[in-house]
Amino acid sequence: MASCALSSLLSRSSSSIYRLTPSIDTMKASIRLRQLLQDDGVIVAPGVYDGISARLALEAGFSALYMSGASTTASMLGQPDLALATQNDFVQNATMITGLSPGTPLICDADTGFGGPVMVARTVTAYARAGVAALHIEDQVQAKRCGHLLGKQIAPLPEFIARIRAAVAARAKISDGDIVLIARTDAAQGLGMDEALKRLKMAVEAGADVAFLEGVRSREEVVRTVKELAPTPVLLNVVHGGSTPDFTVEDARSLGVKIVTVPAVHGIRAALESLKASGSDVPTAGGMGPKAFFQVMGLDEAIEIDREAGGGSFSELY
Missing domain, CATH: 3.20.20.60 (Phosphoenolpyruvate-binding domains)
Structure with a gap:
């Protein structure tokens, strides 16, 4: 059983780590x-x-x-x-x-x-x-x-x-x-x-x-x-x-x-110092806009949960 659980863990897609509701077979x-x-x-x-x-x-x-x-x-x-x-x-x-x-x-x-x-x-x-x-x-x-x-x-x-x-x-x-x-x-x-x-x-x-x-x-x-x-x-x-x-x-x-x-705090400090000095966060933002940020925070699954329950609150977020 443990080996099956390990296989399940290692085979998860990268997006699964953002799930709001963890899988019951997670090791x-x-x-x-x-x-x-x-x-x-x-x-x-x-x-x-x-x-x-x-x-x-x-x-x-x-x-x-x-x-x-x-x-x-x-x-x-x-x-x-x-x-x-x-x-x-x-x-x-x-x-x-x-x-x-x-x-x-x-x-x-x-x-x-x-x-x-x-x-x-x-x-x-x-x-x-x-x-x-x-x-x-x-x-x-x-x-x-x-x-x-x-x-x-x-x-x-x-x-x-x-x-x-x-x-x-x-x-x-x-x-x-x-x-x-x-x-x-x-x-x-x-x-x-x-x-x-x-x-x-x-x-x-x-x-x-x-x-x-x-x-x-x-x-x-x-x-x-x-x-x-x-x-x-x-x-x-x-x-x-x-x-x-x-x-x-x-x-x-x-x-x-x-x-x-x-x-990890040094990276945050460096980004803020760059913003203060240059007046822009573009050099450190790395292309992460609102959509990308919220996807990392679990947005896609929130939409999926709402849709599967018959809701439509989040159908037009992007």
């Missing part, structure tokens, strides 16, 4: 992600934070998406990544994004799990119910900050491992619980690589599926992380202007990284 996203982790190649997950960014990433054909805490906080609250957004904010945003294409894996930031082991368990359960394919839990203190800012405070090792164990236990209690658990450490900045890798190894021993060293500062650190964590897959978060060098996907592949996440 579960977490299973799809686990298969991608077993396949050759790098999983590239662009940062998405709302309906528009998610739809555009799907249109571009990415096999996975990434929702960070920074982008969620910025898009929903207009605030910096300083532990201001709540678990409900994260889950609400994730639920909207997964609903656009349930078969496309969404990897989500879960910050510290939003509290102690009980809250971590609730977070895992809520994300799983929302259709999230994977989540990462970090080892900062509750009053956390973006991983590419200075002054991060790191929780004691036993507290971090308790978070991972709580996540693993919560997953085990979910029917068909196969959400991918990613252990993230921010310890390299203040405590050094030895401590950071020790934390990741212990997290994997506790049941984490993927290792994530945030704020990687050099190629050498990536190589060491991949080597010492093998065969556990490693995630690399490439943030332009942050702590991590501007690695390309090919760089990541050559270094043995399995998942690469990349923010």
Whole structure:
């Protein structure tokens, strides 16, 4: 049955990713992600934070998406990544994004799990119910900050491992619980690589599926992380202007990284700066008029649903 579901997923037309009503035979996203982790190649997950960014990433054909805490906080609250957004904010945003294409894996930031082991368990359960394919839990203190800012405070090792164990236990209690658990450490900045890798190894021993060293500062650190964590897959978060060098996907592949996440906000900023400087959005608009934009947002299916129901409200849109 799983192979039939995979064939169905891979044979869908490109337009099907924009469907308003997902097909019932769509493969579960977490299973799809686990298969991608077993396949050759790098999983590239662009940062998405709302309906528009998610739809555009799907249109571009990415096999996975990434929702960070920074982008969620910025898009929903207009605030910096300083532990201001709540678990409900994260889950609400994730639920909207997964609903656009349930078969496309969404990897989500879960910050510290939003509290102690009980809250971590609730977070895992809520994300799983929302259709999230994977989540990462970090080892900062509750009053956390973006991983590419200075002054991060790191929780004691036993507290971090308790978070991972709580996540693993919560997953085990979910029917068909196969959400991918990613252990993230921010310890390299203040405590050094030895401590950071020790934390990741212990997290994997506790049941984490993927290792994530945030704020990687050099190629050498990536190589060491991949080597010492093998065969556990490693995630690399490439943030332009942050702590991590501007690695390309090919760089990541050559270094043995399995998942690469990349923010998308830089492209939006560049387009707005171009508009401000030139007085026109033509250089960056790329020929996307209203019709093309709304088709990406699911217009054609909305028309189809209305027509099949006997309505005629949208028969002359274009």
